[in-house]
Amino acid sequence: MKSYRLSVLAAVAFAVACGAASNPDVAASAGDQQLSVTRLADILGTSQAPLEKDVARSIAELWVNYQLVGVAAAKGDSLSDKKTMDEALWSNIDNIRVKKFYDNVSKGWDTLTPGPDEQRYMNGEALAARHILVKVDANATPEQKVAAQKKAEGIRAEATTANFTKLAAKSDEPGAGERGGDLGLFGKGMMVPEFEKCVLAIKPGEIGPVCATSFGFHVIYRSPYADVAAKFAPVAKQRNVQIAESTYLAKVESSNGVELTSGAAVKAKAIARNPLGYGKDNGKLATYKSGELTASEFANWVAAYPPNSQIRPQLLNAPDSLVEKFVRQIVRNELVLHQADSAKATLDTAELSNLYLNFKNAVTQTWSSLNVEPSKLADSAKAGGDKAKIAAARIESFFDKLIKNEVPFVDVPYPVAHALQKKFAFSINDAGLDKVVEKAKTVRATSDSLKAGKGAPGVPAPGGAPAPMPMPTPDTTKK
Template identity: 70%
Template sequence: MKSSRLSVLALVAFAVACGAASNPDVAAKAGDTELSSARLAEVLAQSQAPLEKDVARNIAELWVNYQLVGLAAANNDSLSDAKVMQEALWSQIDNIRVKKFYDNVSKGWDSLSPGTDESRYMSGEALAARHILVKTEPNATPEQIGVAKKKADGILAEATTANFAVLAAKSDEPGAKERGGDLGLFQRGMMVPEFEKCLLVLKPGEISKEVCQTSFGFHIIYRSPFADVAEKFAPVAKQRNVAIAESTYLAKLETSHGVKIESSAPVKAKAIAKNPLGYVKDNAALASYKGGSLSASRFAQWVMAYPPQAQIRPQLVAAPDTLVEKFVKQIVRNELVLKQADSAKSQADTSELQVLFMNFKSDVPRVWGGLGIDPTKLTDSANTSKPKVAAARVDSFYNRLVKNEVPFVEVSYPLAHALQSKYPFSINETGLDKVIEKAKTLRASSDSSKAQTAPTGTAPATPPDTTQK
């Protein structure tokens, strides 16, 4: 199997539950259909994905979700019951409710200015500059660096506030001549530290007295005066007003509710990120506040609700505990804002729900079609039951998918959430342990065979790169 497909599968955040089955020969089960540990080990061993339990679990989760979709198709169940859809779409509905609440509570936030635009710009709330770059290469010799420094010093000697934009034509930065070296308006932290340090030494309207060296080369810097950026700064200041007001609002909300993050929260949050649905029945609190708490179960649902491309799960696993704690606190703030929205009776209206429901309803036949399990076509010549026909076709698709013979079919979180709430399934942790053990043996054997059969002086063959662009 080609590595590009497994790397995709390993990162997909599908929502499936972890069962308590103890048979190590079974990796996963959906309805009456089983995925054997041996089969999953073969899939993992033939890939170039890491032989880790989390990877095995994600691939098993994919199989489970496909089989659950097949089970729904066999029952001609479009999951279109209003209650089922509303529960599956909880995160999107909550987003609508919070937006409506914020639209009301945030009125006037953009005008809550902590000072005049000019005073705020002068204090460095936002930065603006023009610069002229004399570039140096990463592998430049001391002599080459010296030549670049001499050239930059020469340009600096010519520079004045009146001719700086014209002088920018001498810059090595692409497009500098056309822009007059203008870098526009930017926030602190957006430029490399050396450049920002040199810039902050200057007052608006000043040119650097010495050239500034960074990894890019030597810079002559002109910190733009307020008059040059007033029009650009005004909308930025309004956005900043809203950000400050929102931060103040949330901080007060957090304080008034006495939010307390448990000391074990970062460790547990990471464990949940690795295996969210392993914690769907865990009511232990990651954080508490007046009138409620953030349970492990609720946190897991929040984590799964983020789109896969956001990469929340792997980022949480790799992040330091301090950042994980901040993320937990942000989820607590989300919960508190939802409580405020409840009090304000902020709800999604009928038309908004209809749009969400329509999109959900169209998602079901999309996945059915992608897997080749249209409910009207689940028959065979042997009059096999529809669940068995669906399961067989899903297995066939899965086998072709891991060989890169068919395109990947995504099962969205709302659809997976609806399926997992309605149909039985499990991921067997004991089985996954056996998968890793067997996959290591299979891969070692395969590597040994390749080494023995490879022509002298050549490396073992590797599959071509089929990563989709």
């Protein structure tokens, strides 16, 4: 049975402090410390990261988290009282509760069969093929393309179902000869669209006409069911679960009368750009019989994905139709959470104790990694120093070294960051970030670091080509 746990990095309440908001030269503040626009512009400008506001915000948020770690350490606050830990661990707690609910409701899903395996394979529920590739380089001339197509046509004329495996030795794909051109079993969407379209147009057990893709020209033999029956059986069983799950969730949505509000996709993209900025926005993205999905709730769900999922840039670049599907899936997740609540799915003492222990270890590990353990701060303060100032100075020193790639990156785990941001004052100045980007452009233009080939700063920043956007699994968050 698949796991429904989502590794989460959930959103927190966002409050803009008056000092940072009124001072256009401050990009962010945490405790008594401030991150100036000039400093952040220098960091961004001398890096190789894109000169974008989202990148500036990412760096500012990292700085805030580090400084708040120092604030807690200086106060000797381990964040380990039960109320704080329960709030910090809401995602972990609810994930376990929902998984327990799903373990019960999904019993027997893998045994549901929508039809005979062979018929399902013939209908394209999963695909299997062998192919012979005549490669065409991206910068190939028209004459080279014509020659490649002619070569592929010649192979096609020679190919039969009997000799196809041996003929695969002529393929330009590395290792194709040893595999007989076999691509194994694959699902829809796993191959480039042109190739998949060609496979679907061929009857199992037959060889199709030459197929053109961005890789070149392919001669394709769609494997008959007999060749893949053993491999298809477990895939079909997994698909049974997926089909049953999809049917179940569709029924949950329809029975609750889910409706998206006008402009939901536009607002969803705005939220994806800055989830923290919508932490208190009660505007509706969708409604259903027992409630509504607010902007702040959606922000929590968006932030519930780990950074490497690239969910925020993917939402920004996705068409509105896909963004709307994502919003609907978030509503489904909310509805499933309500069902888990009704089913009274709870954690036992051992599960809670384990979560608490991991949280406490995460706090102490983060202190140690940033060199602000309370005991060390106390020892340093014996000479007359102030623990808060000592902690802040050590954080600044670490941050400077991080920017220069002189120390490894330290992640502040979400539960720890959530607890810190709930407990201590911080702010991020949106107008200040605009100034950061403008100043960074000047810095970038005159930066000697890029000319010398220095690397980018060691801080994480959004960017890069987004992967296909995943839909969230039925999981849980709590506002």
